[in-house]
Amino acid sequence: MSSDPDFISSAGPKTEELVFDAKEAQRRRRASRMQRVGDHLKREWQLYAMLIPTILWLVIFLYKPMYGLQIAFKDYSIFRGVAASPWIGFEHFETLFNNDQFLRALRNTLIMSAYGLLFGFPVPIFLALMFNEILNQKFKKTAQTIVYLPHFISSVIIAGIVITAFSPSAGIVNTILGWFGVDAVYFLTKPEWFRPIFIGTGIWQEAGFQSIVYLAAIAGVSPTLYESAVVDGASRWQMMWKITIPSILPTIIIMLIIRIGNILEISFEMIILLYQPATYQTADVVNTFIYRQGLQGGQYDFAAAAGLFNAVVAFILVMTANTISKRYSRTSLW
Amino acid sequence: MSGVQLEGIVKAYGAVQVVHGIDLEVQEKEFVVLVGPSGCGKSTTLRMIAGLEEISDGDLTIDGRHVNRVAPKDRDVAMVFQNYALYPHLNVADNIAFGLRIRKESKDAIASSVEEVGEILGLTPYLERRPADLSGGQRQRVAMGRAIVRRPKVFLFDEPLSNLDAKLRTQMRAEIKRLHKRLGVTSIYVTHDQIEAMTLADRIVVMHDGHIEQIGTPMELFLNPANTFVAGFLGSPPMNMISAQVVAGDAGPVAEFGGQRIQLQQIPSLQNGVGRPVTLGIRPEFVSVADQSDPAKVRLEVDLVETLGSEALIHASLMGDPFVIRTDTVGQMHVLDGISGFTIQPHLVKVFDAETGQTLPGQVLEQ
Ligand SMILES: Nc1ncnc2c1ncn2[C@@H]1O[C@H](COP(=O)(O)OP(=O)(O)O)[C@@H](O)[C@H]1O
Numbered sequence A: 001m002s003s004d005p006d007f008i009s010s011a012g013p014k015t016e017e018l019v020f021d022a023k024e025a026q027r028r029r030r031a032s033r034m035q036r037v038g039d040h041l042k043r044e045w046q047l048y049a050m051l052i053p054t055i056l057w058l059v060i061f062l063y064k065p066m067y068g069l070q071i072a073f074k075d076y077s078i079f080r081g082v083a084a085s086p087w088i089g090f091e092h093f094e095t096l097f098n099n100d101q102f103l104r105a106l107r108n109t110l111i112m113s114a115y116g117l118l119f120g121f122p123v124p125i126f127l128a129l130m131f132n133e134i135l136n137q138k139f140k141k142t143a144q145t146i147v148y149l150p151h152f153i154s155s156v157i158i159a160g161i162v163i164t165a166f167s168p169s170a171g172i173v174n175t176i177l178g179w180f181g182v183d184a185v186y187f188l189t190k191p192e193w194f195r196p197i198f199i200g201t202g203i204w205q206e207a208g209f210q211s212i213v214y215l216a217a218i219a220g221v222s223p224t225l226y227e228s229a230v231v232d233g234a235s236r237w238q239m240m241w242k243i244t245i246p247s248i249l250p251t252i253i254i255m256l257i258i259r260i261g262n263i264l265e266i267s268f269e270m271i272i273l274l275y276q277p278a279t280y281q282t283a284d285v286v287n288t289f290i291y292r293q294g295l296q297g298g299q300y301d302f303a304a305a306a307g308l309f310n311a312v313v314a315f316i317l318v319m320t321a322n323t324i325s326k327r328y329s330r331t332s333l334w
Numbered sequence B: 001m002s003g004v005q006l007e008g009i010v011k012a013y014g015a016v017q018v019v020h021g022i023d024l025e026v027q028e029k030e031f032v033v034l035v036g037p038s039g040c041g042k043s044t045t046l047r048m049i050a051g052l053e054e055i056s057d058g059d060l061t062i063d064g065r066h067v068n069r070v071a072p073k074d075r076d077v078a079m080v081f082q083n084y085a086l087y088p089h090l091n092v093a094d095n096i097a098f099g100l101r102i103r104k105e106s107k108d109a110i111a112s113s114v115e116e117v118g119e120i121l122g123l124t125p126y127l128e129r130r131p132a133d134l135s136g137g138q139r140q141r142v143a144m145g146r147a148i149v150r151r152p153k154v155f156l157f158d159e160p161l162s163n164l165d166a167k168l169r170t171q172m173r174a175e176i177k178r179l180h181k182r183l184g185v186t187s188i189y190v191t192h193d194q195i196e197a198m199t200l201a202d203r204i205v206v207m208h209d210g211h212i213e214q215i216g217t218p219m220e221l222f223l224n225p226a227n228t229f230v231a232g233f234l235g236s237p238p239m240n241m242i243s244a245q246v247v248a249g250d251a252g253p254v255a256e257f258g259g260q261r262i263q264l265q266q267i268p269s270l271q272n273g274v275g276r277p278v279t280l281g282i283r284p285e286f287v288s289v290a291d292q293s294d295p296a297k298v299r300l301e302v303d304l305v306e307t308l309g310s311e312a313l314i315h316a317s318l319m320g321d322p323f324v325i326r327t328d329t330v331g332q333m334h335v336l337d338g339i340s341g342f343t344i345q346p347h348l349v350k351v352f353d354a355e356t357g358q359t360l361p362g363q364v365l366e367q
């Protein structure tokens, strides 16, 4: 219609008027929107006031430190400071990917995460399902308390327990092996034993506590679903498979997304407590590598590059997991 | 004989007894409605029949078999719950098929059953949808489908329409009735809604505080309530209750209250009851309105006349208590304009013992 010349010429003066009107309307709209936002703020200011501490925390502890990330691309020296250090582009990243220790750490991280996910992720779900089947309330409470307990013990003490348990002289593991005539093994110096011990320790420490999330999800399932199934003739086993598990599946998926996002966040204090140079070969992960390079070796810029790489990979992983989940299961974190 | 018999059924939670010994015999193909105020033990009774609650005492027989200790799945009953109990992760077809899959029926048999039930309930276009994408009425229908598809001996319904809005409730009520006619399965239906009970039931069981107050057809209960509780519970608007005393009149017993009198039936229990304090029960529908010209009327203080078209509701008070009249309007508008009281035939006045609330014997209204 606008390509019709007659229309344009005949509507000439009118169009101008219209343009004016449109501009005026837009101005008014904008003004009224500002007004609305103002009114809204005035009315709900308490809610926004409550947000302030969280925003401050985010800014001070998460956003402000990002300023320092730039040293990953700089030849950083403490004396010159972050801003004054010269840019050097991707040099640190090149060094990183030519560093055998870093590549080893990356490989170890991925392997340990994968095993952790494979063996560690299902255990809390399994525990929650088992707790749910316990009918005796007293026994259930006691069992739950016992498996929650390790979560509340400091990692240092947990590591102490593990080291003692696997010690070749007095450890319970070697004692038991001794009964069967097996010679004492110094487990914590053997690279091939580090991963099973580390992953086993993680499961022992956290699985019980992680099961709380699933127990809460199970508690949210409407009891009439089970009653209806009972009348239909379902066994406890069938109810678990056909009602409980599908009902908590969204929770499982969310936990999985979070877990995948944290895949590079191996609990590195536990590694530091358990590893030794003899087991670096299988035990050294990106975070322990960063720790040794950055804090112990003083190569802050190089360590920042490794850390940034870690963060970028984690970000991509979360986004991917979330997208896949949204597409296939209608469940997503955002 | 797929009847259900309850003999002295008791339910106690610890020391608290909530159902106090219920006797009920449901005939094959009968539609029985348990009705009563909230908390009177209807659901508990139904759940004991389903096997979801243990029976504390008494005997339960389904289809001639003693089933107190029989697992729910082996009682051959199906239950429809108030909140539908649909599996959110399954589509309509799978929800309906759930019970059959549990019983490991063949794929073909399941498919054809689901199709048939879908057709009966008008769910065919929705078979692929998840419950979240259905309206309340459709969800209710799926819940019924889950029950029907198993072809049980007995249907148990626990307030299946309570979550629906008034219009849908009326519609689904009719549908349940039709379904019962078509399938002819023994049904026990729990509701707190007396209109649902009146419209659906072959027989109504009125419950109160864990007891059965009365059992009978809807009209039996409406015309001949056994006591003031049943009289007040069934019918809407509810029966008017007046405290009165029986005195001897010129033409047999008369009820006297606040200086006014109503003629009563000449039956022995009333003739011998002179001086007795009673409660009169007067249905809003059973009175004739009267204006100034009728001297024999019971006088009322009229607050409000609501004209609803073919009928009118008159809100009045009698000795300070509310009194409601429901009457036809056609040909009566001149009376309604000047209404000041009512008249009633003696046999339509129900007389209850003032203390026990029980109907005095001998007053039977024929349907
Ligand atoms: N698990 C229970 N423990 C103790 N009391 C209960 C339990 N379930 C129901 N009751 C009591 O039993 C009575 C009857 O409940 P119910 O059968 O659900 O009533 P309704 O007639 O409304 O369906 C109520 O007073 C209720 O508080």
Ligand SMILES: [Mg+2]
Pocket: B042, B043, B044, B159
């Ligand atoms: Mg109930």
